[in-house]
Amino acid sequence: MAENKVKKVAVNTTINGEEMDILVDPYVSLLETLREVIGITGTKEGCNDGNCGACTVNLDGRIVDSCLVLGVEVEGKNVETVEGMATPDGLHPLQQAFLEEAALQCGICTPGFLVSAKALLDNEPDPSEERIRHWLAGNLCRCTGYDKIVKAVSKASKKSK
Amino acid sequence: MVSTSENKNYKVIGTRPIRHDGYDKVTGRAQYGADIKLPGMLIGAVLRSPYAHAKIKSIDTSEAEKMDGVFAVMTSKDLPRLGDVVRGNSEESGSEKHLSENVMAFDKVLYKGHVVAGVAAKDQNTAFEAVKKIKVDYEVLKPVINVDQAMAKDAPILHEDYSGDHLGKKVKNSNIAAHARHEIGDIDDGFKKSDLVVEKEVDMQTVHQGYIEPHTGTAVWDEEDRVKVWTSTQGSFSVRDSVSKVLELDVSRVKVTPMEIGGGFGGKIPIYLEPIAAVLSKKTRRPVKAMMSRTDVFDATGPGPGGKVKVKIGIDSEGKILAAYADIRLEAGAYPEAFIEAAAKCVFSCYDVPSMKIDAYDVLVNKPSSAPYRAPASPQVAFATETVVDEICEIKGYDPIDFRLKNVAEKGTRTALGPKYRTIGLKECLEAAKNSDHWKSNLDSNPSPGKKRGRGIASGYWFNIGFKSSVNLSLNPDGKVALTEGSTDIGGSRASIAMQAAEVLGIPAEDVRPSVVDTDSIGITDVTGGSRTTYATGYAAYNAAHKLIEEIIEKAALKWDISKDHIEYSDGIVKSKTDSELKMTLKEIADDPPGGPIVSSASVDLEEAGGGFAVHIADLEIDEETGKTDVVNYTAIQDVGKAIHPSYVEGQMQGGAAQGIGWALNEEYFMNEDGVMLNSSYLDYRMPIALDLPMIDTIMIEVPSEEHPYGVRGVGEPPIVPPVPAIGNAINDALGLRLLSTPMKPSKITEALKRKK
Amino acid sequence: MIKIFLPYKIRETLGVPTEIEADGSNLRNLIDHIEDAYPGVKDYLVDEGKLKPGMSAVIDGKTTRLGLIHKLDDVSEIHFLPSIAGGS
The missing domain is CATH 3.30.365.10 (Aldehyde oxidase/xanthine dehydrogenase, molybdopterin binding domain)
Known part of the structure; x- marks a missing residue:
């Protein structure tokens, strides 16, 4: 195996506002980079093939499934995960609304939904129910039937206005 | 909300507080099965069968063992061969032999994805590469993948050594693991007297629970032969029981720490990776974590049974049901248990019928071993019954709600299995x-x-269901209560359990802090399943809170040097019934109480809810x-x-x-x-x-x-x-x-x- | 007397009627009385001094969790049934 050894790549990136230098195997996903290299596990793996949205992160203003992005691709980019949503002053209005509206049961999909929904509200402060359902179509939840998630996003949008 | 209960003026029950574990779950702090990282941890991976039905002739692991970064390789030779002993009579039924064989195949693989070997390596990539180097020589057999194929004459047999129970007779060389029957009244007479008889057969495909979090299993096997397991499960005690059986260890040698659970719906009751991680840890003396991919989850875990259900219902000219018959054939998957008794209990459950007969077949097929899926087997049989009822209403022009009300099951109605309904x-x-x-x-x-x-x-x-639950309470010096319980929280049960203790104590839900703890830290608690948790663990919390009040009163009696009989407690205040000067808040009584801290525990073993x-x-x-x-x-x-x-x-x-x-x-x-x-x-x-x-x-x-x-x-x-x-x-x-x-x-x-x- | 209903397969195998009657202060001794009248039944219901794994007793609509020590005061009917797996 030694002769096949692939060299790690130095990557400079910003995760939740913190600039950092990391060493990443070139074949490793951003999801694995966050969880195993940087050590933040709020971003979850549900399928590892871009179909569940549990690993959604915000990459330079766009939401992506971090399992479909390589760790080396975030060189020079800004990555925002669920860990970056709350501030020392408190929860993001979406996080608060998810709690108040009981928009989570098991909670494994919640980080992905929060990151997705934040990207929506960052650009569209008052989305309709239809728009919310369209926007969240890439995030699977098996517990709630989405009802309370849609209501929580709607509530947070009204709050942040 | 429509309520027929009198308004009891509850203070906590019926309110909507923020769940105690919510903050960790919206911030990404909550630790699920895959999130655990232990010092020196290795990554485990498994080799799965590409065939749905085959004999294992030989396994060659030598190439994998030679690889750099590979620390251990295992096969079923590293597991004890268990006898055919039936486990327990609660929700985790089945034989020990089958439990073990489903973790790792011994002689035969019975579904595509059946585990045949395991590897522990320095990282996931190395583990995956090593798994590919394991060579298995299979003798491929023809699979049966639905109930018709499995029940056909001359069908390939999954378990040559197994005897099915066909109405009490032991039958070998059959894929019918069980044929059960229930009979009430005389259906032949009922159908004869019927004005209209409608019969339909439905065909249900196999489905998956679909929880978003794949299964994981992490274990450490130490020098004292104690095994610590961290896993995402619906039942830490059922994992303890299953792991100890598969590894032939006393239960006290196994300690299971439940991680947060990312969905289950019944599918996270069985064990899969935990014993494999444990054996790999024994071979390496390092922690081993194994995880499934989404495809592994579909291929090798939990489906809800598919199958065929035939229902026949006869009514009289007034629209009263006279007779009902069901023929239920459900897929057990690779090992027995397709929940056919549950199916029988549910199939005519909504109706008051004087004569009923049910034949139910538990059918082995080359699919993963069925796991419970939310009301296991009830949707399958309801599809047949409710379709027939709808057809009756269509033919006769009945309003579908009026017809159901005319035949409604209520308190005292005799069910198909015999017992009468309570309220x-x-x-x-x-x-x-x-x-x-x-x-x-x-x-x-x-x-x-x-x-x-x-x-x-x-x-x-x-x-x-009901079954066993345990709860401990401890009054902290600030007057708040710590609650420990063994029910893993799949969807808000910390809150619903803490709220019941809070209601008894007359304090806000936020003042009872619930924790789900490991199997060494709480009494036995059955799985979070069967819709039992808020009922049974909640009942244990209710009892523990009443015991805590007794403790509080006892300590107050000591402190004030008066009789317990003269003391009462309500809404967080303990006070003398006779002397209005004598009263204390929970905080006051909790501050250095005479004779030691104020604690209580309770356990229950309940009948159906x-x-x-x-x-x-x-x-x-x-x-x-x-x-x-x-x-x-x-x-x-x-x-x-x-x-x-x-x-x-x-x-x-x-x-x-x-x-x-x-x-x-x-x-x-x-x-x-x-x-x-x-x-x-x-x-x-x-x-x-x-x-x-x-x-x-x-x-x-x-x-x-x-x-x-x-x-x-x-x-x-x-x-x-x-x-x-x-x-x-x-x-x-x-x-x-x-x-x-x-x-x-x-x-x-x-x-x-x-x-x- | 308490009305007793045994599972279909026991009735078929041992030729026991659909509904029988027996008495007992608790479940253990009720089963002994059934055994006196219908030899062989006990083997299906009891194993190592406990209700057999896979067997349950429903006493007036409630599945006992106490098993053989369950006291039978004011009981009108008991159904012995295969215990039910499943639950999620």
Whole structure:
């Protein structure tokens, strides 16, 4: 195996506002980079093939499934995960609304939904129910039937206005 | 909410506090199965069979063992060979031999994805590479992948060494693991006297629970032969029992720490990776973590059984049901247990029928070993019964709610298995459905061009188990209460359990802090399943809180040097009944109480919570050209006994409805004839997304259970039962087509429309 | 007397009527009385001094969790049934 050894790549990136230098195997996903290299596990793996949205992160203003992005691709980019949503002053209005509206049961999909929904509200402060359902179509939840998630996003949008 | 219970002026119960574990779960801090990292941890991976049915002739692990970064390789030679002993009589039934064989195949692989070997390596990539180097020589056998194939004459046999129980007779060389029968009254006479007899057979495809978090298992096997396990499970004690059996260790040598659980719906009751991680740790003396991919989850875990169910119902000229017969054939998968007794208990549960007969078959097929899936086997049988009932109403022109009310099961009704119902609330649900805005609304108020609308209704039942739970309480010096429990929290149960203790103590829900702890730190607690948790662990919390009050009164008596009889407690204040000067808050009594800290514990072992019934109404809009079905309006009505935290009760009703809608319209194991699942990804196993569903209206009915101090019944399971037939009945209403097989997908609708023309 | 209903397969195998009657202060001794009248039944119901794994007793609509020590005061009917797996 030694002769096949692939060299790690130095990557400079910003995760939740913190600039950092990391060493990443070139074949490793951003999801694995966050969880195993940087050590933040709020971003979850549900399928590892871009179909569940549990690993959604915000990459330079766009939401992506971090399992479909390589760790080396975030060189020079800004990555925002669920860990970056709350501030020392408190929860993001979406996080608060998810709690108040009981928009989570098991909670494994919640980080992905929060990151997705934040990207929506960052650009569209008052989305309709239809728009919310369209926007969240890439995030699977098996517990709630989405009802309370849609209501929580709607509530947070009204709050942040 | 409709309530038949008198208003008890609860302070905590029925309110909607923020769940205690919520903050960790919205910030990414909560630690699920895959999130654990231990010093020196290795990564485990397994080799899975590419064949659905084959004999293992030999396994060569030498190449894998030689690889750099590989620390250990294991096969079933590293596991004890267990005898055919039947385990327990609770929800985790089955034989020890089968339990062990399902973890890792010994002589035969019985489904595609069956584990044959395991590897521990320095990282995931190395582990995957090593697994590929293990060579297995198989003798490939023909698989059977549905009940018809499995029950056919000359079918290939899964378990040559196993005797099935056919109405009490031991039968070898059969894929029918069990044939059970229940009989009440004389159905031949009932059918003879009937004015109308309707019979239908439905065909249900295998489905998956679909929880978003894949299975994991992490273990450390130490020098004292003690095994520590961290896993995402519905039952840490059932994992302890299963792991100790597979590894032939005393239970006290196994300690299971439950991680947060990312969904289960029954599928996270069995063990899979935990014993493998443990053996690999024994060989390396390092922690080992193993994780499944999504495809592994589909291929090798939990499906809900597919199968065929035939139901025949006869009614008299007045519309009273006289006789009912069911023939139930469900897929157990690779090892026995297709929940056929549950199926028998549920099939005619909504009706008062003087004569009933049920034949139920537990059928072995080359698919993963079936796991419970939310009201296991009840949706399968409800599809048949509720379709027949709908057809009767259609033929006779009966209103479907009036017909159900005329034949409704209620307290004292004799069930198909024999016992009579205690207090149940189906009648109240049907009446609420009849009075609902949805039922009274005009179906075609807003039709889309080129589409047809239809409305369907169906009922469903689950019996809500009880069993063992333990709770400890400890009064902290600040007057707040720490609660420890053994029920893993799959959807808000920390809150619903803490709220019951808070209600007894008369303090806010936030002042009781619940923790789910490991198996060394709490008394035995059965699985979070069977809709038992809020009922049984909640009951233990209720009892523990009453004991805590006794403790508080005892300490106050010591402090004040008066008799206990002169002391009372309410709403966080302990006081003398006679001397108004003598009173203390919880904080005051908790500050250095005489004779030691104030603690209590309680355990229960409960009977069933009292049955839970649900009635759902579905409005569909179907595109006749493409066959695409949209659910445009949906109402779930359910007798919840007493809603402790109404938001999470609504959540259970909505989530169950959503799973049922997916089951009805999209979901299936699409398998080729070799027994290989062709759609083992979320892209192709299409579960409902936000865009597929409307808001799901909920109507909670509260007919208190006789078995619980607050009237709690389980709520998680009944809501997955009515959706499949409600949608089937709505399709019939829209198009005049009875689709009798799931999923009722677009191609089936367009084909049926073509045939009709 | 308490009305007793045994599972279909026991009735078929041993030729026991659908409904029989027996008495007992607790479940253990009720089963002994059934055994006196219908030899062989006990083997199906009891194993190592406990209700057999896979067997349950429903006493007036409630599945006993106490097993053979369950006291039978004011009981009108008991159904012995295969215990039910499943639950999620």
